[in-house]
Amino acid sequence: MTKTTERIALVSPSPGTQRHLLAHRYGRPGARPKAYLQASIHADETPAMLVAHHLMKLLDEADAEGAIAGEIILVPVANPIGLSQSLNDHLLGRHEASGGGNFNRSWPDLYPTLPTRVAGKLGRDPARNIDAVRSALREIAGELQPGNEFSSLRGALTRLAVDADIVLDMHCDDEALMHLYLIPQHWPEARDLSAEIGSRATLLAADSGGHSFDETFSTPWTRLAAAVGPETPVPPACLAATIEYRGQADTGDEINRPDAQALFRFLQRRGLIAGDPGPLPKPLCDATSLDATEVLRSPVAGIVCYRRALGAKVAKGDVIAEILNPLAEDPSQQRLSLAAGTDGFLMTRRQHKMVRPGNSIGKIVGTEPLASRQGYLLED
């Protein structure tokens, strides 16, 4: 057996309390390829934690059979800070309650000192360049200083993931179909991941603008490649993806065990685990540009009454939902229609139907880039 479990203490946020992470490691340290997987950085993403739970069982079995060929790190609960936040019995994920912002934004930018650190160490050999960049990235991650509990969480997860070939950040949406985020430099290379997990929408953005966890590891490579030019080949050597395991309510062994089996087959296909994964399933979608996905927002407060189901094919102008004002005295003025701004299909909706102005009520996956989707591409 190669499995070891590391317990990583976070900075204590208040006297008498301290949280920690568990990182399960499989395979010989330093073996390649290396995959890093974590679940639920937004905390309130139970499907992702259940996928990690089932994956761990599969990895334990493979390890007992001596089948781990690369190195795999699995963090089954990436955000114990968020998991501790609750109000009126509701788990409050997504944002850090003490003011640290969205848990999946503003991750440390590993790029700024990277060109200087690798200066004079890069040449014509892509494999040697990869080694030099990884070693510099490890150095940068090692120097991150924890200023508080949240930044100690960021630092610990960054150090675990920083030199991986594959980083899979497992989330879920509110009410949603399975979907996947990647940078365009990893398409079509990552077709196997998209097909294996059964992605219904695979969304590409070179820089979504939010410094999310996945882009922390994928974009230093592409930015460095652009800076040094084609004479010095720097491959996009970290395939980092965000996987959205449908909606929060899609939590159950019968749903998430097959999800874990799909990840296991993907890791087999990529040479991390011995054994035959069988034929790749038929893909359920092609990739589309994230700036072609419309985020439909309500301009007013009220109750969302959906007119279209999740997954419904929609055309520009179709009414997706009405926002009902329960205080309107004139019933004819009670509802405001929200229409699709693009042709596509409805990928997400919201579970909780009372909305405030500016809330997203759904995402429509289209194929034509939208003028409304420039710059910052994430939901919030």
Ligand SMILES: [Zn+2]
């Ligand atoms: Zn999330």
